[in-house]
Amino acid sequence: MEKKIISIINQKGGVGKTTTVINLAAGLSMKGKKILVIDLDPQGNATTGLGLSNTTNSDKTIYNVLNGNKKILEVIQPTKFANLNLITSNVDLSGLEVETAGDSRRAFKLKDELTSILNDSRASYDYILIDCPPSLSLLTIMALVASDALVVPLQTEFFALEGLTQLMKTIERIKSNLNPLLEIRGILLTMFDKRNKLSNQVELEARNYFKDKVYSTAVPRNVRLSEAPSHGIPVLLYDNKCPGSKAYFKFTDEFLEQDKQVESAA
Template sequence: MKPRVFALANQKGGVGKTTTTINLGTALAAIGERVLIIDLDPQGNASTGLGIDRRQRAVSTYHIMATRTPVSDAVRETAVPNLFVAPSTMDLLGLELEIAQERDRAQRLRLALIAMNKTRNAADTFTYVLIDCPPSLNLLTINALVAADAVLVPLQCEFFALEGLSQLLKSIEQVRSTLNPRLSIHGVVLTMFDPRNNLANQVVADVRQFMGSKVYDTVIPRNVRVSEAPSHGKPALLYDLKCAGSQAYLRLASEVIHRERSLKSAA
């Protein structure tokens, strides 16, 4: 069975993209899904946050994109059962220049995932692939959007949130109209929410009014334990399962699964 591929994208940095990728992936794995995280950010924070040492990244997403290395060669196990990662390295910084003249430069990741699905045994098939995008709308993010079935947008509860969201929506629409007609927005997840902050509450209300049912009910709170977890090389759900952030990501995973079932029944 072909996995569902989600690109976690937002051109703004510091909105909780990587944190959401790691912890949503962990939560999905915890409820029985088999999940692959593809780290497409040259900073490699998703890889580090899942405990993958830089010395373990001899084969990375750079090789998948630049030299057409099979995805399976880059995949590493994590400390979480059923959760795997294809790590990244700083080599990705130069990828755009390296493949700029190639006709399939925007299709590299999609073609790699198609090849992976053809060669994996049924028992090894992933049910979800989560792509952690860099904080920009560059060729790496375009590759993620072309490879994805849907986009999951982490959005920080701050003043400029809607401005950044409208730019991202335009880019998604451009990719849908030219390169990937099946691309949809799965949902917007509001992150780093502080209920004591009046502005944060206003942002939540504004985003819900603007995006309607596309906004997940689950809101991820600003949480110290979630912030601490990556420095220990662990998802928050392993670091402190009972903290408010971990519980929110478990609810988000349940909501994602519920939306998936609704989409299938409506198809």
């Protein structure tokens, strides 16, 4: 089975989800893969980080799909980067949970819409990457129901692993109720500082516990990664030689290698 719908997920904020979505999308698209990014966070950081607007005067947003106003193919927008399309988000999305309270099938809305994309020859994506909000609310449940697999960024700091317990419980619950084939594709260590004892300790614990689910790439703390979003471009294009870029190029290769292994095993 193809595993092409991937959510980048962690209910903690500021752990590198959006940075990972933007730069994995950039890395994959630079390798010729056709990518759709879905910004599922009302903050719209993936939207602006890829050069589009997260103001509320556009109706081409994921909000308008999830509330039933638009079909998903109507809201896909090009970015200025080849092979990379985007569905934007803005603060309107924060109202969805209350507005759809009466709809008992709402958890399946994103999955149903994505199924229609996968069956449409006008939208032949190699990967659909979903940038999740920092919560375990309806939006995250929608992403978990719609996804084939998950990438979990893990900030190498104190309490990082404690935070994962709750996420793992939620994933198990979704697997037993709504999406039995959901799997964790990998855990990506972020904001790693090799001179910091704590970073090394968190890495050790994560690798001990999650074994080969932890990518061998660890993304270092690098100020270039925090500068790039204000220019609306992935760091891979902003400064392709900085340590952050090197890490995300390596991560892209590791990500693609996972599918090669699956193909050759099949």
